[in-house]
Amino acid sequence: MTEPSDAAVFRLGYVPGVTPGKWVRLWSERRPEVPLELVAATTDEAVDLVRAGAVDAAVVRLPIDRTGLHAIPLYTETTVALVPKDHVLTAVEEATVADLADEIVLRPQDDTLPWPADRPGRAAAYTPETTAEAVELVGAGVGLLVVPQSLARLHHRRDLTYRPLTDAPGSGVALTWPDAENSELMEEFIGIVRGRSATSSRTPRREATPARAPARRSVARRRPGRGGTHRR
Structure with missing residues (x-):
């Protein structure tokens, strides 16, 4: 899995009628350091943008030509x-x-x-x-x-x-992205659209700075009190 660069941006294509607002909000909560840019397009344009690498993924209407693409159905419209x-x-x-x-x-x-x-x-x-x-x-x-x-x-x-x-x-709506090794950001977005929580084991987590180990406390030997029994 490839790692995002320091100047990473996640670009999402979407077709008219699709409302990605909820996903954008969750993204901003989970990855505030990585902007998510929305690119409006028709389905054919969005698929071409994905193949050209101009967007990382796109929410499109089915059917599409899936050659060289992943696609997961999201929902079906009336x-x-x-x-x-x-x-x-x-x-x-x-x-x-x-x-x-x-x-x-x-x-x-x-x-x-x-x-x-x-x-x-x-x-x-x-x-x-x-x-x-x-x-x-x-x-x-x-x-x-x-x-x-x-x-x-x-x-x-x-x-x-x-x-x-x-x-x-019905009109099927799907998320599509290149058929290649997923980046960490792509895995994060897949988790969001599939409804995974931020603590899901399948949602990538950034490495946290290791916490310092607590200082070891010295344990003094207990001395018998004055009322204790002594061997002679």
């Missing part, structure tokens, strides 16, 4: 349909994929949902480049958007709402 507030879908609390069959479903180029190419819904004539652009089109009434729930919350607007799709595949 998939939702983002629609205008006056859309017919808002008449129900939950929807199904079949409910989208006659709808125009926007598919931005940065879409990473694990859906097949022939997923339900009619394709729009125009393909937005980003999720943010697609959200603008939803607001304009062009179509609806299928996204992980965290992205629907991230792009919250007063004129839009969303409904969970009960039978749609």
Whole structure:
């Protein structure tokens, strides 16, 4: 396991919608001497940054090409349909994929949902480049958007709402990092995202300065008191 340098910095890539705040807080408590820098990116960009060594690790949405990478699943998000507030879908609390069959479903180029190419819904004539652009089109009434729930919350607007799709595949979120010997800092971050306590045996600990051994106390021989018995 490699040791961090005195000027070490841990760089973490993350995709929109992911909230790494809790991990950053725990990191600052456990390794206050090592800054943690956040780098926002799409999943494809984050994977490229990990492979190039520009970031130490990244929190991404699955699926990804795992060649040369470690990846551990963290959680799965609910998939939702983002629609205008006056859309017919808002008449129900939950929807199904079949409910989208006659709808125009926007598919931005940065879409990473694990859906097949022939997923339900009619394709729009125009393909937005980003999720943010697609959200603008939803607001304009062009179509609806299928996204992980965290992205629907991230792009919250007063004129839009969303409904969970009960039978749609979930959106997996994973931590990925290079398939090589882990540094001490990498092991520390893995422990944080997996919920290990600071005292866990699998969480690396920095060497502490050895404490001085207590001074040895001399033990005086006990002398018999005046009332003791003496041999002659």
